[in-house]
Amino acid sequence: MNPVIRTGGATGESLSPDSAAQLLATGGQLVDVRSPADFVRNALPGALNLPVAALRWKFRYLNRQRPVILCSDNGFHCHHAARLLAGEGFSRIYHLAVN
Numbered sequence: 073m074n075p076v077i078r079t080g081g082a083t084g085e086s087l088s089p090d091s092a093a094q095l096l097a098t099g100g101q102l103v104d105v106r107s108p109a110d111f112v113r114n115a116l117p118g119a120l121n122l123p124v125a126a127l128r129w130k131f132r133y134l135n136r137q138r139p140v141i142l143c144s145d146n147g148f149h150c151h152h153a154a155r156l157l158a159g160e161g162f163s164r165i166y167h168l169a170v171n
Contacts, residue, residue, distance in 0.1 A: 092141070092168070100139045102168070105153045106146075116143060116168075124149045124156075131160050139164035 096102060096118070104111050104119040111121040122130045124144070134140060140162055142150045150167045157165050 092166075095139055095141065095166070100141050100166075101134055102141050102143065103134065103153075105142055105144045105149050110145070119143065124153045127153050127156055131157060131162075134162070136161050136163075139166060141166045141168050143168035 092100075102116060102119045104115060104121050105124040105127065106121070107123050107125075108121060111119075111123075115121070120133065122133065134157075140157060142153050142157075142165065144150045144153075147167070154165045154167065
C-alpha cells in the first residue's frame with residue numbers, strides 16, 4: 073500500500089509519498105480521525121488520534137500554523153474533519169488516503 077496525500081481543497085493537488093514524508097518531517101501534524109478502537113488496531117506511527125466526532129472541541133490540540141494531514145479509512149470522515157478544521161482557521165489541510 074502506498075499512501076497518497078491529497079489536499080482537501082478544490083485544486084486536487086497531490087503530493088508524492090516523498091513530499092508527504094518531507095511535510096511531516098518539517099512540522100506536519102498527522103491526525104487519525106477514526107474511532108479509538110480502529111486507531112488501536114492499525115495506527116500509523118506518529119499519528120494523533122482525534123476522532124471526527126470529538127474534533128469539534130479537540131482541534132485545540134493542533135497548531136493552526138502547521139499543516140494537518142488527516143487520515144482515516146473513510147473519505148467522508150476526512151472530508152468532514154477538513155471542513156471543521158477549515159472553519160476553525162486551519163488553512164493547510166491534507167488527506168492521507170491509503171490505497
